[in-house]
Every structure is written in C-alpha cells, then in structure tokens.
Amino acid sequence: MTLRRGMRSYGTEATDVAAAGPAVELRGLRRQFGRGARAVHALRGIDLALPRGSFTAVMGPSGSGKSTFLQCAAGLDRPTAGSVRLGGTEITGMSENRLTALRRTRLGFVFQAFNLLPSMTVEQNIELPLRLAGRRPDRRRCTELLEQVGLDGLGGRRPGELSGGQQQRVAIARALVTTPDVIFADEPTGALDTTTATEILALLREAVTRLGATVVMVTHDERAAGYADQIVFLAEGAIADRTLSRSSAPLSPSGAR
Numbered sequence: 001m002t003l004r005r006g007m008r009s010y011g012t013e014a015t016d017v018a019a020a021g022p023a024v025e026l027r028g029l030r031r032q033f034g035r036g037a038r039a040v041h042a043l044r045g046i047d048l049a050l051p052r053g054s055f056t057a058v059m060g061p062s063g064s065g066k067s068t069f070l071q072c073a074a075g076l077d078r079p080t081a082g083s084v085r086l087g088g089t090e091i092t093g094m095s096e097n098r099l100t101a102l103r104r105t106r107l108g109f110v111f112q113a114f115n116l117l118p119s120m121t122v123e124q125n126i127e128l129p130l131r132l133a134g135r136r137p138d139r140r141r142c143t144e145l146l147e148q149v150g151l152d153g154l155g156g157r158r159p160g161e162l163s164g165g166q167q168q169r170v171a172i173a174r175a176l177v178t179t180p181d182v183i184f185a186d187e188p189t190g191a192l193d194t195t196t197a198t199e200i201l202a203l204l205r206e207a208v209t210r211l212g213a214t215v216v217m218v219t220h221d222e223r224a225a226g227y228a229d230q231i232v233f234l235a236e237g238a239i240a241d242r243t244l245s246r247s248s249a250p251l252s253p254s255g256a257r
C-alpha cells in the first residue's frame, strides 16, 4: 500500500514563522500523580525536540510513562512542570478552550481502537476535524485523502462495514485532513494482524516521507518502531536511550537533525 503522489504537501502553509522550529519541543517535562509518600513520578524531566517531517517511536516497559508522555505532549494532560511547544506554540498554561481548538486544528490522532464514529460515513468521519474546527468540509480534499490511503470509492460506507485495517486507514485520513503540525499515534497497529499492521505502518511512513507529516507513535512492537526514524526509550519516566532507526544522520543534543 502506498500513498499516491500529487497530494497536498505539508510545510509552509499555515505557520511560516514557526516552520523553521521543531514540530514538538519538550523541556523539563514532569508529570506527578498524587503527593507525598504516595506520589508517582510518571515523567521525571523529559527534554526532546522532534523535527518537522520526522517519525518517532516511543517505547519502554509497562509503566515507564509512554501514555503520560503522549498525553502531555498532545495537550490532553497537563504536566506538573516543564513546557510543551507544538509547531512553535507554547501550550503550557493555555486555557482549555484554546487547547481544544489547537488540538482540533493542528494535531491529528490515531488510536489502537480506531475511534471512528459508527453512525457517520467514512467521508463524514474524515471531514469531522474540519467541521469541529469551524471549517468547511472539503469534498475534493476528502476524495484525495481517500485515494491516498487506498480507500477510493468507500467514502459512503460506515465504519462497521470496513475491515480493521480499512478503519485505521480512515483514521489516518482523518488525522491528515487538517494538515496538522503533529500526528500522535497510540499503538496504531495493536488491534491488527501482522500483514495489515505492515500496511498501516507503511502508510504512516509514507505520510512522513512524502507529505512531510510529523508522527509520534507509542508502541510496544519493535518491528513497528522500525518504521520510525528514531526510537526514544523511556524507563521510569526518563529517556533511557535514543536510537536512529532508519537514517544514519546523527542527532544533535537537542534532538534536531
């Protein structure tokens, strides 16, 4: 499965000023649950900068802080300390309304359980982020995305009439529709068989390589992580290691290539 050429590219369209900076920048990120003797330090000071157009896998044992990392980086949870910049915008301290608006317009999400709305058609699911952001649904864009993810002609179906792999393709199209700064993927192949998982990972890889999308993916699966440019290993809430997965280009200390 490959993304077709001739697609809308990412990059300079919305935020030229910020375009030069990293897509994701985390500084001294801490997240503590509870207090005193019962405090759990889920994140203990994460420093990480992810360039635009990069694919990062986040791995680590159960309880190492992967979900907390994703939630804080995507503005779904508030860190106890530190800062999160997305597409050059500091989100720490943002009001809930502004955060919601930012998530709708500038972030994409792909979940293990697909999280499509069953009563809506495929096309309506893909257009949903545009509607929520108060933007006009764009039929041509939707058709283009359906082609890109290999679902031509299936726009009128409902999610229940699709296979798991097809549903995840819809979720990827939905994540791409707003041309977001970052796509956060949480175990996107966790519910899929090996062959289908490979197709979905190849699709995410191509969204990065050909469209210039930025993907941050939490996964337990080493093979899945192999599709990323780099793997960040968490252990007990800290970055224990970082390895380049596909490229041999060295990473600078700040994480930018």
Ligand SMILES: Nc1ncnc2c1ncn2[C@@H]1O[C@H](COP(=O)(O)OP(=O)(O)OP(=O)(O)O)[C@@H](O)[C@H]1O
Pocket: 033, 034, 040, 041, 042, 060, 061, 062, 063, 064, 065, 066, 067, 068, 069
């Ligand atoms: N809401 C919460 N309240 C208290 N502790 C929490 C909360 N959420 C997470 N934790 C704790 O923070 C730590 C990190 O949890 P997190 O879910 O981020 O790990 P994970 O690496 O995603 O684990 P898994 O791979 O099992 O999903 C764990 O010790 C967990 O018990």
